[in-house]
Amino acid sequence: MVDVTKEEVNLIQPETIFWSIFTFMWIVYIWESYLSHRQKETFERTKEVPEPLRDILDQETFEKSRLYQLDKARFGFWHGVFGQTESTLILLYGVIPWLWKFAGDITANFGYGSEYEIVQSLVFILLSSVVSYVIDLPWSIYSTFVVEERHGFNKQTFGFFIKDQIKKQLVLFAILLPIVAVLIYIIQWGGQYFFIYAWVFAFVTSMLLVTIYADYIAPLFDKYTPLPEGELRTSIEGLAASIAFPLYKLYVVEGSKRSSHSNAYFYGFYKNKRIVLFDTLIEDYKPYVDEDKPKDEEDGEEEQQEDQQELLEKKEEKKMGCNNDEILAVLAHELGHWKLGHNLKNIVISQVNLFLCFFLFALLLQQKVLFEAFEFYDSQPTLIALLIIFQFVFSPYNELLSFCMTVLSRRFEFQADAFAKSLQKAEKLRTALIKLHKDNLGFPVADWLYSAWHYSHPPLLERIGALDKTD
Numbered sequence: 149m150v151d152v153t154k155e156e157v158n159l160i161q162p163e164t165i166f167w168s169i170f171t172f173m174w175i176v177y178i179w180e181s182y183l184s185h186r187q188k189e190t191f192e193r194t195k196e197v198p199e200p201l202r203d204i205l206d207q208e209t210f211e212k213s214r215l216y217q218l219d220k221a222r223f224g225f226w227h228g229v230f231g232q233t234e235s236t237l238i239l240l241y242g243v244i245p246w247l248w249k250f251a252g253d254i255t256a257n258f259g260y261g262s263e264y265e266i267v268q269s270l271v272f273i274l275l276s277s278v279v280s281y282v283i284d285l286p287w288s289i290y291s292t293f294v295v296e297e298r299h300g301f302n303k304q305t306f307g308f309f310i311k312d313q314i315k316k317q318l319v320l321f322a323i324l325l326p327i328v329a330v331l332i333y334i335i336q337w338g339g340q341y342f343f344i345y346a347w348v349f350a351f352v353t354s355m356l357l358v359t360i361y362a363d364y365i366a367p368l369f370d371k372y373t374p375l376p377e378g379e380l381r382t383s384i385e386g387l388a389a390s391i392a393f394p395l396y397k398l399y400v401v402e403g404s405k406r407s408s409h410s411n412a413y414f415y416g417f418y419k420n421k422r423i424v425l426f427d428t429l430i431e432d433y434k435p436y437v438d439e440d441k442p443k444d445e446e447d448g449e450e451e452q453q454e455d456q457q458e459l460l461e462k463k464e465e466k467k468m469g470c471n472n473d474e475i476l477a478v479l480a481h482e483l484g485h486w487k488l489g490h491n492l493k494n495i496v497i498s499q500v501n502l503f504l505c506f507f508l509f510a511l512l513l514q515q516k517v518l519f520e521a522f523e524f525y526d527s528q529p530t531l532i533a534l535l536i537i538f539q540f541v542f543s544p545y546n547e548l549l550s551f552c553m554t555v556l557s558r559r560f561e562f563q564a565d566a567f568a569k570s571l572q573k574a575e576k577l578r579t580a581l582i583k584l585h586k587d588n589l590g591f592p593v594a595d596w597l598y599s600a601w602h603y604s605h606p607p608l609l610e611r612i613g614a615l616d617k618t619d
């Protein structure tokens with residue numbers, strides 16, 4: 149039982165906190181499962197192309213996407229059951245305090261006692277990430293090589309997948325560990341106003357990461373080739389110039405090496421903006437082969453050329469991707485997000501939110517009862533406080549915030565579509581959206597409650613409806 153001393157009367161018992169957190173976790177899970185179940189029933193029920201889509205979608209593509217979505221839904225259900233069981237066991241069996249102690253035993257063996265809290269924290273992060281990663285690995289293998297493969301999206305070999313995953317984890321640790329170390333230091337030594345310094349640090353770090361991502365991080369994983377001179381390039385540059393978009397670089401990324409899902413996005417600060425197109429988005433993209441380049445040890449030029457040949461053939465037979473005018477319409481939409489300041493608004497919202505969270509964190513940090521709820525009786529490690537408060541205590545708030553951001557994102561999508569329309573690109577955007585929808589085997593019918601909660605983009609029919617509206 150908890151020792152309630154005279155100086156420290158807790159109005160709330162640790163047990164109450166623990167069980168509230170535990171219950172809320174289950175409420176979220178049941179709610180999400182209910183939504184997924186409604187969505188799955190929609191897939192099962194809707195066997196015919198709905199009337200307004202008859203001239204856009206053929207029955208065959210429709211049925212294909214229906215089966216793909218059903219497959220993903222079944223996978224999602226079992227993955228969810230597994231994840232929820234795992235989280236439940238972690239909380240019930242006190243895995244967090246046990247792992248913290250275990251990390252402490254390891255560091256003590258190397259001569260770093262409990263006074264080296266930052267070292268112990270980093271070992272804790274390493275252990276917990278590696279273990280949870282390994283536990284989840286069979287699921288991601290199954291998702292890539294069974295579910296995606298079955299529907300023709302997977303383009304990765306097993307060797308590429310494993311190498312890619314290891315690289316991802318190493319890069320993640322190289323970035324995450326120093327950040328956490330500095331953050332803990334700031335929280336411990338920052339005094340009364342540490343939350344301001346912590347927020348400034350988080351803000352500067354995130355801006356720095358965004359800045360170096362395109363040049364130093366993304367190229368570790370994918371090949372970025374400048375879009376070759378030609379009609380497409382000229383017209384994209386023309387479009388950028390016409391709305392004063394500071395286009396700095398224009399790349400094509402070999403997304404086809406991973407998956408045949410297609411996309412486009414822009415990126416960067418101030419005058420340093422780049423547009424990235426997936427090779428799968430471009431109907432007649434001829435992969436660029438550098439003759440002078442030494443042989444790529446990783447997968448061999450020959451194999452690469454074979455892959456590219458395969459991609460061309462695949463596009464040929466399925467007529468995947470968009471033509472130049474449609475790509476321009478897609479980019480007009482993307483640049484609409486920039487022109488309308490959507491990205492800036494998102495950054496402001498997330499930074500204000502982060503400041504608020506650090507402020508509340510500072511208030512809660514002194515509450516020993518929070519630590520006791522997670523069986524930390526005689527120490528209050530900062531990392532554990534971050535974990536408990538940010539992940540568990542803030543969880544209801546996080547759910548609400550994420551719902552609001554989804555609603556906002558849908559608004560932004562309509563606005564970006566309207567922007568493309570104002571540039572006389574409505575007709576091309578309409579056909580591009582339909583093509584991309586087909587290429588990605590999107591399903592045009594959704595349960596209203598599921599889509600209201602989860603869809604960051606409005607359903608296809610609503611977007612087309614808004615584009616078609618004459619005003």
Ligand SMILES: [Zn+2]
Pocket residue numbers: 481482485560561564
């Ligand atoms: Zn958009």
